[in-house]
Amino acid sequence: MKSFVLAFAGFTLLLPAVVPTVQAQQNLNPIRAYREAHEAPIINELVALLAIPNVASDKVNIRKNAAKIMAMMQQRGITTKLLEGNGPPVVFGEVKTPGATRTIALYAHYDGQAVDPSKWADAPFTPTLRDQPLDAGGKAIPFPKAGEKFNPEWRIYARSASDDKSPIVAMMIALDALKAANISLSCNLKFLFEGEEEAGSTHLEELVTRHKELLKADVWLCADGPVHQTRKQLLYFGVRGVVTMTMTVYGANRGLHSGHYGNWSPNPAMRLAKLLASMKDDNGRVLVAGFYDDVVPLGVEEKKALQAMPHTDAELMREYGLAAVDGAGRTLAELINEPSLNLDGIRSEYVGSESRTIIPAEATATLDLRLVKGIDPRKQVERVIAHIKKQGYFVTTSEPDQATRLKYPLIARLNSGDGYPAVRTPMNLPIAQKLIAAVEKAMGYKPVLAPTLGGSVPLYIIERATNAPQIGLPTVNHDNNQHSANENLRLQNFWDGIEIFAEVMAMRW
Numbered sequence: 001m002k003s004f005v006l007a008f009a010g011f012t013l014l015l016p017a018v019v020p021t022v023q024a025q026q027n028l029n030p031i032r033a034y035r036e037a038h039e040a041p042i043i044n045e046l047v048a049l050l051a052i053p054n055v056a057s058d059k060v061n062i063r064k065n066a067a068k069i070m071a072m073m074q075q076r077g078i079t080t081k082l083l084e085g086n087g088p089p090v091v092f093g094e095v096k097t098p099g100a101t102r103t104i105a106l107y108a109h110y111d112g113q114a115v116d117p118s119k120w121a122d123a124p125f126t127p128t129l130r131d132q133p134l135d136a137g138g139k140a141i142p143f144p145k146a147g148e149k150f151n152p153e154w155r156i157y158a159r160s161a162s163d164d165k166s167p168i169v170a171m172m173i174a175l176d177a178l179k180a181a182n183i184s185l186s187c188n189l190k191f192l193f194e195g196e197e198e199a200g201s202t203h204l205e206e207l208v209t210r211h212k213e214l215l216k217a218d219v220w221l222c223a224d225g226p227v228h229q230t231r232k233q234l235l236y237f238g239v240r241g242v243v244t245m246t247m248t249v250y251g252a253n254r255g256l257h258s259g260h261y262g263n264w265s266p267n268p269a270m271r272l273a274k275l276l277a278s279m280k281d282d283n284g285r286v287l288v289a290g291f292y293d294d295v296v297p298l299g300v301e302e303k304k305a306l307q308a309m310p311h312t313d314a315e316l317m318r319e320y321g322l323a324a325v326d327g328a329g330r331t332l333a334e335l336i337n338e339p340s341l342n343l344d345g346i347r348s349e350y351v352g353s354e355s356r357t358i359i360p361a362e363a364t365a366t367l368d369l370r371l372v373k374g375i376d377p378r379k380q381v382e383r384v385i386a387h388i389k390k391q392g393y394f395v396t397t398s399e400p401d402q403a404t405r406l407k408y409p410l411i412a413r414l415n416s417g418d419g420y421p422a423v424r425t426p427m428n429l430p431i432a433q434k435l436i437a438a439v440e441k442a443m444g445y446k447p448v449l450a451p452t453l454g455g456s457v458p459l460y461i462i463e464r465a466t467n468a469p470q471i472g473l474p475t476v477n478h479d480n481n482q483h484s485a486n487e488n489l490r491l492q493n494f495w496d497g498i499e500i501f502a503e504v505m506a507m508r509w
């Protein structure tokens with residue numbers, strides 16, 4: 001609070017040198033003006049939160065994070081509640097607006113991915129300011145003091161700077177700025193800050209289901225993920241679901257000498273390669289029967305949005321060293337709206353200098369199946385199993401015994417996870433249109449609209465429990481090293497996030 005006052009004093013003192021005209025003062029965005037006058041204390045608050053280690057399995061520190069966020073919310077008059085289950089607590093908050101009939105709920109997560117400090121340039125929980133991205137030679141610089149300016153291209157390096165603590169702070173600052181500018185909220189607000197998203201949201205479903213009355217809202221906004229690679233603001237209206245499966249195929253019940261038994265004993269690595277190759281054509285189209293059935297087609301709005309998305313395929317191909325890609329000429333953005341079958345990896349015997357001249361006993365592959373709206377995870381796994389059977393395999397879920405091995409020439413052991421389904425909110429819903437307009441107003445340009453985000457986030461959990469539309473409103477930079485070492489936040493994205501959240505909280509609908 002002290003630095004708050006100082007910042008104000010600094011601003012006031014500076015004013016005479018840069019007195020804006022009355023006209024300019026009227027045009028000034030009050031949210032931006034608030035931020036510009038308080039940059040140092042705003043960053044201090046973010047830095048204090050980033051300094052608390054937040055790996056979901058670190059029970060002590062995860063609670064410190066939750067307590068800190070509760071305090072930040074209470075300081076702003078938000079009614080808070082810790083939702084307790086068997087995992088890290090969920091921080092819930094609520095702002096009731098007199099006379100409001102609608103409720104916007106905002107989601108973010110306060111836990112982060114595990115860290116390997118040896119791979120970081122700075123300690124991951126000692127937030128460090130750099131004047132440029134590290135890979136462009138960015139140097140560590142001191143944090144400016146109250147009243148001093150921050151260059152918007154500077155970056156803060158720390159775990160969860162982008163994924164996903166800064167959106168939480170941006171929401172809080174948006175509330176401060178609205179209050180300072182005397183702009184009233186247009187609706188009730190609810191906040192849900194999860195503490196184990198990076199650990200798979202294992203306990204979220206139970207908590208959300210138990211508190212579904214409390215979590216009722218007209219729309220849920222998910223402040224997770226990055227903006228578009230062009231640095232343009234992005235809204236996503238769906239996320240893919242996912243389910244994984246691991247398969248093992250067998251040869252003889254032990255590795256056999258390739259000289260003595262080659263040409264005679266079947267090779268499971270070859271069999272697996274052939275089985276996998278049977279699943280896709282040369283364009284990457286999946287050949288498993290029914291794989292694309294049940295997909296809910298994109299609507300008119302979604303198709304228009306796809307057309308309007310910036311085309312970055314050629315740049316991405318250059319960046320990733322690809323002379324050709326799958327998809328028979330269709331764009332990446334388009335292909336993300338289809339289910340996919342990906343081979344995560346294959347393992348059999350040793351290779352290279354470690355290899356030995358044997359026929360392996362078995363070979364294993366793991367697949368991930370990304371799902372889009374309409375596809376049931378279980379059913380998609382069943383389709384792949386049916387395909388494997390069609391190739392002549394006996395499919396089992398356990399290690400085959402000798403009797404099974406003697407009975408079936410081709411055996412595949414298959415195990416799959418439960419997975420979860422995709423979510424897609426129609427873009428033509430009135431609330432979706434309002435939100436697009438609010439973001440456009442805040443940024444001064446049309447945001448990129450993605451019908452589906454490529455990655456998988458279990459938004460279905462909240463959708464299923466609350467029956468409310470789910471829309472993604474990410475704010476952080478795409479080049480933030482999310483999940484790996486040297487995670488960072490570009491300040492301009494943080495500043496934009498504050499203005500976007502403020503606009504959304506005050507939008508009329």
Ligand SMILES: [Zn+2]
Nearest residue numbers: 163164224225
């Ligand atoms: Zn995240």
